[in-house]
Amino acid sequence: MAVKTFTIDGQAVTAEETDTILQAATDAGIKIPTLCHLDGLGDVGACRLCITEVSGTNKLLPACVTKVSEGMEIKTNSERIQKYRRMILELLFAERNHVCSVCVANRHCELQTLAEEHGMMSVRFPYQYPNTTVDASHDWFILDHNRCVLCTRCVRVCDEVEGAHVWDVMGRGTNSRVITDLNQPWGDSETCTSCSKCVQVCPTGALSSKGKSVAEMVKKRDFLPYLMATREEKI
Amino acid sequence: MLLEELNALAEKEKAGRKQICVRCCMSAGCVSSQAVEIKKALEKAVVDKQLTDKVEIRRVGCMGYCGQGPMVSIESEGLLYEHVTPENAPSIVEALAGGKTDVEKGDPNMPFFARQMLVVRAHGGRIDPERIEDYIEVGGYTALHRVVHDQTPAQVVEAMTKSGLRGRGGAGFPSGLKWATVAKSKGDRKYVICNGDEGDPGAFMDRSVLESDPHTVIEGMAIAGYAVGASQGYIYVRAEYPLAISRLQIAIRQAKQNGLLGEGLFESTFNFNVEIRIGAGAFVCGEETALMASIEGRRGQPRPRPPFPAESGLWGYPTLINNVETFANVVPIIQKGPEWYATLGTEKSKGTKVFALTGKVRNNGLIEVPMGITIRQIVEELGGGAPEGATIKAVQTGGPSGGCIPAELFDTPVDYDSLMKVGSIMGSGGMVVMDNSTNMVDVARFYMQFCMEESCGKCIPCRAGTVQMYNLLNKILSKQGTIKDLEALEELCDMVKNTSLCGLGQTAPNPVISTLRYFRNEYLALLQPEPPGEKAKTNGHLAGSTH
Amino acid sequence: MSKVRLATVWMDGCSGCHMSLLDMDERLIDLMQHVDLVYSPLVDTKEYPENVDVVLIEGAVSSEEDVEKIHKIRHRSKLVVSLGDCAVTSNVPGMRNRFKIEDVEHRAYIENAQNNQHVPRSVIPKMLPHSRPVHEFVKVDLFVPGCPPEADTIFFTLSELVAGRMPDLTGKTYFGA
Numbered sequence: 001m002a003v004k005t006f007t008i009d010g011q012a013v014t015a016e017e018t019d020t021i022l023q024a025a026t027d028a029g030i031k032i033p034t035l036c037h038l039d040g041l042g043d044v045g046a047c048r049l050c051i052t053e054v055s056g057t058n059k060l061l062p063a064c065v066t067k068v069s070e071g072m073e074i075k076t077n078s079e080r081i082q083k084y085r086r087m088i089l090e091l092l093f094a095e096r097n098h099v100c101s102v103c104v105a106n107r108h109c110e111l112q113t114l115a116e117e118h119g120m121m122s123v124r125f126p127y128q129y130p131n132t133t134v135d136a137s138h139d140w141f142i143l144d145h146n147r148c149v150l151c152t153r154c155v156r157v158c159d160e161v162e163g164a165h166v167w168d169v170m171g172r173g174t175n176s177r178v179i180t181d182l183n184q185p186w187g188d189s190e191t192c193t194s195c196s197k198c199v200q201v202c203p204t205g206a207l208s209s210k211g212k213s214v215a216e217m218v219k220k221r222d223f224l225p226y227l228m229a230t231r232e233e234k235i
Numbered sequence: 236m237l238l239e240e241l242n243a244l245a246e247k248e249k250a251g252r253k254q255i256c257v258r259c260c261m262s263a264g265c266v267s268s269q270a271v272e273i274k275k276a277l278e279k280a281v282v283d284k285q286l287t288d289k290v291e292i293r294r295v296g297c298m299g300y301c302g303q304g305p306m307v308s309i310e311s312e313g314l315l316y317e318h319v320t321p322e323n324a325p326s327i328v329e330a331l332a333g334g335k336t337d338v339e340k341g342d343p344n345m346p347f348f349a350r351q352m353l354v355v356r357a358h359g360g361r362i363d364p365e366r367i368e369d370y371i372e373v374g375g376y377t378a379l380h381r382v383v384h385d386q387t388p389a390q391v392v393e394a395m396t397k398s399g400l401r402g403r404g405g406a407g408f409p410s411g412l413k414w415a416t417v418a419k420s421k422g423d424r425k426y427v428i429c430n431g432d433e434g435d436p437g438a439f440m441d442r443s444v445l446e447s448d449p450h451t452v453i454e455g456m457a458i459a460g461y462a463v464g465a466s467q468g469y470i471y472v473r474a475e476y477p478l479a480i481s482r483l484q485i486a487i488r489q490a491k492q493n494g495l496l497g498e499g500l501f502e503s504t505f506n507f508n509v510e511i512r513i514g515a516g517a518f519v520c521g522e523e524t525a526l527m528a529s530i531e532g533r534r535g536q537p538r539p540r541p542p543f544p545a546e547s548g549l550w551g552y553p554t555l556i557n558n559v560e561t562f563a564n565v566v567p568i569i570q571k572g573p574e575w576y577a578t579l580g581t582e583k584s585k586g587t588k589v590f591a592l593t594g595k596v597r598n599n600g601l602i603e604v605p606m607g608i609t610i611r612q613i614v615e616e617l618g619g620g621a622p623e624g625a626t627i628k629a630v631q632t633g634g635p636s637g638g639c640i641p642a643e644l645f646d647t648p649v650d651y652d653s654l655m656k657v658g659s660i661m662g663s664g665g666m667v668v669m670d671n672s673t674n675m676v677d678v679a680r681f682y683m684q685f686c687m688e689e690s691c692g693k694c695i696p697c698r699a700g701t702v703q704m705y706n707l708l709n710k711i712l713s714k715q716g717t718i719k720d721l722e723a724l725e726e727l728c729d730m731v732k733n734t735s736l737c738g739l740g741q742t743a744p745n746p747v748i749s750t751l752r753y754f755r756n757e758y759l760a761l762l763q764p765e766p767p768g769e770k771a772k773t774n775g776h777l778a779g780s781t782h
Numbered sequence: 783m784s785k786v787r788l789a790t791v792w793m794d795g796c797s798g799c800h801m802s803l804l805d806m807d808e809r810l811i812d813l814m815q816h817v818d819l820v821y822s823p824l825v826d827t828k829e830y831p832e833n834v835d836v837v838l839i840e841g842a843v844s845s846e847e848d849v850e851k852i853h854k855i856r857h858r859s860k861l862v863v864s865l866g867d868c869a870v871t872s873n874v875p876g877m878r879n880r881f882k883i884e885d886v887e888h889r890a891y892i893e894n895a896q897n898n899q900h901v902p903r904s905v906i907p908k909m910l911p912h913s914r915p916v917h918e919f920v921k922v923d924l925f926v927p928g929c930p931p932e933a934d935t936i937f938f939t940l941s942e943l944v945a946g947r948m949p950d951l952t953g954k955t956y957f958g959a
């Protein structure tokens with residue numbers, strides 16, 4: 001396999017040609033913020049937090065889906081990118097009802113952490129306060145649309161890893177919602193195996209286990225790379 | 236079918252023609268104003284007046300002058316009738332027999348028609364779109380025969396490249412280059428897709444082509460299939476176009492019956508089939524990757540490119556996707572040669588472009604003009620200028636992805652690059668003329684609302700950013716906004732444009748950006764003064780942060 | 783050096799931020815050497831004074847009275863600080879925003895009331911359709927998120943302000959902290 005040489009934030013880096021900028025950066029110890037990406041799942045390039053500046057194009061390229069190439073000069077953290085990332089985070093907070101202080105995921109939430117890392121101390125955009133609901137029909141789990149960022153990790157893990165494809169997305173634009181089966185209550189789902197994979201990969205408090213109170217929902221995401229590794233070995 | 240049989244069919248058709256052909260427009264616009272009844276009335280009148288030997292009534296596609304429909308034309312007599320009704324239609328036939336008619340007459344030589352250059356729409360308003368014989372009579376399917384027998388796929392691609400044709404779906408990507416990429420891509424299978432989703436508000440160029448001349452699109456696709464090595468084509472049409480769908484169904488059936496689609500075309504080894512896929516009316520499904528997802532039966536959402544469809548498209552196979560109008564250019568290019576085509580238009584934008592001209596001009600309708608014509612010529616000559624008492628202020632092109640061009644820039648030539656330079660785009664062909672009564676902030680809001688409602692919701696900047704931009708425009712329009720709101724709007728425009736996943740989000744801010752560029756005063760006039768040290772009472776400004 | 787004229791205001795919040803303020807304990811005494819507390823739920827002044835240097839605002843803007851108050855405060859203060867999540871994001875008070883005011887009132891004063899079930903109209907200020915963050919009404923100069931921000935955070939913030947610096951709170955506090 002061909003090896004490519006390029007720079008990330010001025011640092012010389014080499015990587016396989018099949019690697020994405022994100023993989024190369026991670027291997028080189030350079031952190032690029034992500035939200036929709038999760039190691040072990042197919043990438044969709046949806047959250048746009050991982051955007052980078054790459055020499056030779058005016059377009060900002062999402063690191064999670066852009067393959068490396070020879071001689072690329074990649075900037076992961078320019079002022080412009082930082083500004084856009086912060087705006088994206090603010091848009092997310094304004095879009096649904098995020099009340100961290102009473103959220104099961106408080107202190108264990110990727111969105112909250114991203115906001116903190118980006119010095120986001122307030123949201124400049126007016127909050128939308130949508131009329132989003134909670135589905136607590138499942139015996140073990142709760143879906144709280146108030147906290148959902150539509151990253152589709154749940155959709156992908158259930159489809160790609162569990163093979164159940166319980167989840168999908170319904171509606172358009174800001175009215176999009178993740179749904180179980182054909183928009184039936186999760187508890188009535190005949191396809192859900194209750195494996196909890198979706199709950200564990202969900203970056204926020206949108207999916208949680210029942211019985212967890214404020215700040216108690218700690219997700220276990222390590223299972224995914226481990227599981228994928230063991231599966232690959234078997235093949 | 237053999238070439239001789241094809242030619243024989245054309246000869247037979249010609250021989251059967253009567254002295255006078257009365258053409259009755261049966262496109263969606265005219266059909267919705269009783270064109271079917273009008274045609275019946277005309278046919279009955281011919282029988283009543285015992286003119287069946289001499290006069291035939293022909294159903295035809297769109298004549299373009301849609302604002303004046305229903306239309307009836309009698310080319311041999313140089314007659315054009317407008318606003319025809321089933322009641323007054325018989326008098327048109329009576330007039331042919333020496334009687335009188337008081338049906339409104341149009342001028343077939345007026346600039347609206349005379350200034351047009353018909354390449355794509357050459358058969359529109361002339362042939363019966365539901366009879367393959369009509370198409371064959373005007374040389375249909377000979378281009379396909381020619382490429383299959385006399386040219387290698389590489390030669391066909393070469394012809395496309397030479398012609399200089401650029402995609403008519405909006406972005407203007409060089410078609411030859413796209414065909415060459417698909418031809419080069421390796422795959423057990425390849426596909427050809429015709430994009431007939433046409434979701435821009437007010438646009439109906441592609442619908443008109445599909446309704447008026449479906450075979451030319453099908454033939455163009457077959458030629459493309461031959462050139463790139465595909466044997467299956469899909470035409471994706473929105474469900475809102477039932478007439479286009481039914482005419483395509485008829486056309487595909489007739490082409491199959493005549494051996495012009497299917498296995499071993501013209502006794503060669505080339506196979507090509509076409510199927511229709513009906514879209515459910517989401518604008519975003521016109522975006523190529525969303526369209527393919529939709530054909531595959533998945534949620535119609537765009538995905539990041541690369542990979543481009545040319546490398547990995549439908550079900551992962553190399554796929555050529557072009558717009559309806561792009562395919563409609565293929566047959567003329569093959570028939571008359573790429574050299575001829577390259578003489579039309581400007582250096583970098585070849586050929587013609589079909590526009591749906593609407594708004595504050597005297598003549599509304601569908602026009603096909605050579606690239607390089609100025610906006611002023613379109614508005615003043617073809618459009619006939621402003622109606623009584625109105626002053627034209629701007630022209631909007633490119634729909635929700637485009638921009639407004641102010642009157643002082645009307646000498647801008649209509650080509651891909653010039654339109655881009657003035658902050659708009661060619662787009663798929665919407666052209667809305669606006670006069671002084673139009674508030675440009677309102678125009679921007681209209682398109683923003685459209686994008687907000689049509690956003691697929693996959694990526695955050697477009698999904699949530701359009702909502703905030705729409706709210707800000709509303710706030711400004713209701714005179715509650717401050718300069719801070721305008722700043723926030725501009726920051727959002729910049730961010731959404733640069734970070735969105737697909738073309739919808741990337742271009743959604745364009746109408747705002749272009750109206751701000753030329754009509755900033757209209758925004759400023761709506762703003763509230765801001766009390767010093769204090770922000771206005773309402774929401775949406777940029778609050779300071781700790782940094 | 784003249785003392786900093788400090789005010790603290792309690793709007794639609796639970797008073798937790800003020801509790802956290804008091805949690806500074808003996809550090810309060812140090813701080814008071816540099817500060818005049820000119821207005822606060824903790825002192826007796828009735829009218830919000832002129833020429834306030836720094837005001838800490840706890841709570842969201844939820845009623846018509848809050849709106850009036852916040853504008854007056856902005857006019858009379860040099861530096862407005864949103865203290866705590868309710869002021870910064872509307873937080874818990876904002877959780878009613880998805881419901882109609884009538885439904886909220888019915889729930890609070892009738893369904894959940896043991897006796898005297900009626901919606902008070904005269905003494906209680908009229909609620910806004912939404913509880914919203916302070917900065918959606920007036921310019922805010924500094925945000926201190928947290929529910930509540932820790933006493934250390936508040937102490938750091940005030941110490942910096944008293945020293946004439948704008949505190950950098952990155953990594954020191956966050957939503958829900």
Ligand SMILES: Cc1cc2nc3c(=O)[nH]c(=O)nc-3n(C[C@H](O)[C@H](O)[C@H](O)COP(=O)(O)O)c2cc1C
Nearest residue numbers: 402403404430432433434521522523557558561738
């Ligand atoms: C939101 C969006 C909507 C689009 N809608 C259409 C459409 O309705 N018809 C079309 O031909 N192309 C549309 N396109 C462009 C297609 O993605 C694609 O570029 C085009 O079909 C390629 O054909 P061409 O090269 O012949 O222009 C759209 C693009 C975007 C981003």
Ligand code: SF4
Nearest residue numbers: 098099100103109205
């Ligand atoms: S999901 Fe995360 S950001 Fe949203 S309320 Fe919960 S902790 Fe806060």
Ligand code: SF4
Nearest residue numbers: 158192193195196198
């Ligand atoms: S619990 Fe497992 S099967 Fe059920 S929805 Fe989640 S991932 Fe799918």
Ligand code: SF4
Nearest residue numbers: 148149151152154202
């Ligand atoms: S429920 Fe969680 S994992 Fe699923 S889309 Fe929402 S935030 Fe992402």
Ligand code: SF4
Nearest residue numbers: 691693694697737740
């Ligand atoms: S830009 Fe808009 S339409 Fe395109 S993928 Fe993002 S959300 Fe969907």
Ligand code: FES
Nearest residue numbers: 045047048050064
């Ligand atoms: S992590 Fe790359 S777009 Fe979300």
